[in-house]
Amino acid sequence: MSAIQFQRVSKIYRRSHLGRTTETAGLIELDLDISRGEVFGLLGLNGSGKTTAIKLLMGLHLPTKGEVETLGRRAPNIEVLARIGYTPEAAYLNKTLTGRESLRLFAALSGIPRAEREKRVSDILRKVGLDKALDVRLADYSKGMLQRTSLAQALVHDPELIILDEPVTGLDPLAIKEVRALILWLKSKGKTVLFSSHDISEVERVCDRIGILSGGRLVKVMRQDEWRGKADALETAFAAAVARTDGVGPIRME
Amino acid sequence: MQTISPVFAYTFKELVRRKAWLSSAVFGLVLLGGALIVSALGQDERARLMLDLGLAAIEAISLIGVVFLTVSLILQEVESRVIFLILSHPVRRADYLLGRYLGTLAAVTLSMAGMALLHAALLSLYGWWEPGRYLAALVCMAGKTAVMGALSLLLSLALTSEAAAMAFALFFWVLGHFSSEMRFLADRSGSAFLKTTLIAFSHAAPDFAHFNYRDFWHAPAPAAGWLAWAVVYALAYTTACLALAVQLFEQKEF
Numbered sequence: 096m097s098a099i100q101f102q103r104v105s106k107i108y109r110r111s112h113l114g115r116t117t118e119t120a121g122l123i124e125l126d127l128d129i130s131r132g133e134v135f136g137l138l139g140l141n142g143s144g145k146t147t148a149i150k151l152l153m154g155l156h157l158p159t160k161g162e163v164e165t166l167g168r169r170a171p172n173i174e175v176l177a178r179i180g181y182t183p184e185a186a187y188l189n190k191t192l193t194g195r196e197s198l199r200l201f202a203a204l205s206g207i208p209r210a211e212r213e214k215r216v217s218d219i220l221r222k223v224g225l226d227k228a229l230d231v232r233l234a235d236y237s238k239g240m241l242q243r244t245s246l247a248q249a250l251v252h253d254p255e256l257i258i259l260d261e262p263v264t265g266l267d268p269l270a271i272k273e274v275r276a277l278i279l280w281l282k283s284k285g286k287t288v289l290f291s292s293h294d295i296s297e298v299e300r301v302c303d304r305i306g307i308l309s310g311g312r313l314v315k316v317m318r319q320d321e322w323r324g325k326a327d328a329l330e331t332a333f334a335a336a337v338a339r340t341d342g343v344g345p346i347r348m349e
Numbered sequence: 350m351q352t353i354s355p356v357f358a359y360t361f362k363e364l365v366r367r368k369a370w371l372s373s374a375v376f377g378l379v380l381l382g383g384a385l386i387v388s389a390l391g392q393d394e395r396a397r398l399m400l401d402l403g404l405a406a407i408e409a410i411s412l413i414g415v416v417f418l419t420v421s422l423i424l425q426e427v428e429s430r431v432i433f434l435i436l437s438h439p440v441r442r443a444d445y446l447l448g449r450y451l452g453t454l455a456a457v458t459l460s461m462a463g464m465a466l467l468h469a470a471l472l473s474l475y476g477w478w479e480p481g482r483y484l485a486a487l488v489c490m491a492g493k494t495a496v497m498g499a500l501s502l503l504l505s506l507a508l509t510s511e512a513a514a515m516a517f518a519l520f521f522w523v524l525g526h527f528s529s530e531m532r533f534l535a536d537r538s539g540s541a542f543l544k545t546t547l548i549a550f551s552h553a554a555p556d557f558a559h560f561n562y563r564d565f566w567h568a569p570a571p572a573a574g575w576l577a578w579a580v581v582y583a584l585a586y587t588t589a590c591l592a593l594a595v596q597l598f599e600q601k602e603f
Contacts, residue, residue, distance in 0.1 A: 155437065176440075177438075183433050183434065189359065196359070204355055204356075248434060
């Protein structure tokens with residue numbers, strides 16, 4: 096059974112400036128099916144369409160063509176959003192609130208009943224190691240603490256599907272290890288996890304399958320048995336599959 | 350609908366913590382101090398001068414405050430990307446917009462109430478105490494504030510620039526004081542184009558004549574019907590602006 100389905104999805108960004116309209120393809124004809132309980136990694140360079148695909152799932156973007164389904168319903172769907180946890184590439188949180196207030200807000204928005212809310216908030220903040228900073232304003236949190244709060248808001252309502260956009264970018268090695276453990280723990284609980292990353296070594300350690308995006312196209316899908324136990328198999332496949340689309344040439348060692 | 354109250358609460362908390370009200374309160378104190386000095390010039394008219402200047406200052410500060418806050422209300426959340434996390438939860442965009450608007454209005458009303466309390470206390474020291482009439486004036490000001498807030502919010506979503514929205518809000522605020530004059534000119538105009546333009550502007554701009562508490566100021570008491578009509582007009586104009594703002598907001602991608 097599918098947790099996520101992209102059916103020939105294209106996303107074209109149109110920008111108008113001084114009467115001239117330019118079009119950029121964010122995604123082109125994406126066909127992808129992610130099963131429930133699966134950990135799926137989206138790999139790609141900057142501008143390859145990873146974040147666009149995630150924003151389409153969350154209803155922050157609308158497809159130009161094709162259909163996106165999450166948990167069996169056409170996205171965006173308000174009821175389905177209550178069953179999805181999402182962490183963007185950076186902790187986009189309102190810094191005037193404390194950790195507890197922020198989590199209370201997201202718990203309330205996710206429809207957690209008032210009677211349960213306090214317990215859920217305290218539990219999840221303890222789980223992500225922020226129980227000593229519950230009443231500190233987010234403006235005084237470190238980057239790592241903000242990332243944990245961002246993860247906590249994605250998990251506070253115990254979602255079935257967790258979507259993590261670049262969850263390890265900019266984290267220290269210890270924090271990366273913790274995020275890896277978290278993904279594996281979520282998998283052991285039967286959750287579906289979709290995450291995007293540049294980091295091939297992270298992806299190959301936790302994913303059941305990966306998809307490589309290049310220039311908005313899904314150029315390759317690989318199963319774990321295609322890279323497990325084969326040194327550099329994923330990196331080689333990645334390098335062969337992608338092409339730079341950001342106008343940056345290779346470093347020449349001459 | 351259940352998500353309006355958490356959005357309202359966090360907006361109110363955010364604005365109170367950002368001390369948005371403090372600058373207007375301090376400004377109000379300064380202006381009231383000025384009124385006190387001016388009132389010393391005319392001994393016989395001291396209370397009347399205090400009353401007029403104080404109310405004018407409260408109204409001006411509240412209007413400036415609500416316009417400044419509402420034009421940046423959504424745009425700053427988009428810029429800081431906090432909106433990503435809010436809208437990736439099961440929140441209807443209309444509920445989000447309404448919660449943000451009401452939270453801002455509540456913060457501005459709180460600031461207005463603080464200034465009014467101080468003003469009323471000073472007036473009572475000068476022997477003026479007519480709470481019914483004073484409250485009626487405050488209701489008119491609150492109506493005007495609600496209308497300008499909704500209009501500024503709509504303009505910010507239509508123009509997607511804080512500066513442009515502020516300039517247009519000022520334009521409509523000026524026009525709103527000349528609605529009857531515009532209709533008068535339209536009646537006498539020979540040009541069909543000018544007539545249509547004037548009538549269109551007189552209907553699009555809020556008609557602030559409905560909130561002119563000075564009309565009853567020196568009469569025995571404000572008519573209840575007049576006041577009720579001011580409230581109905583404020584509600585109708587605000588609802589229309591918010592409905593249009595929701596339409597625009599529903600189309601937006603982040």
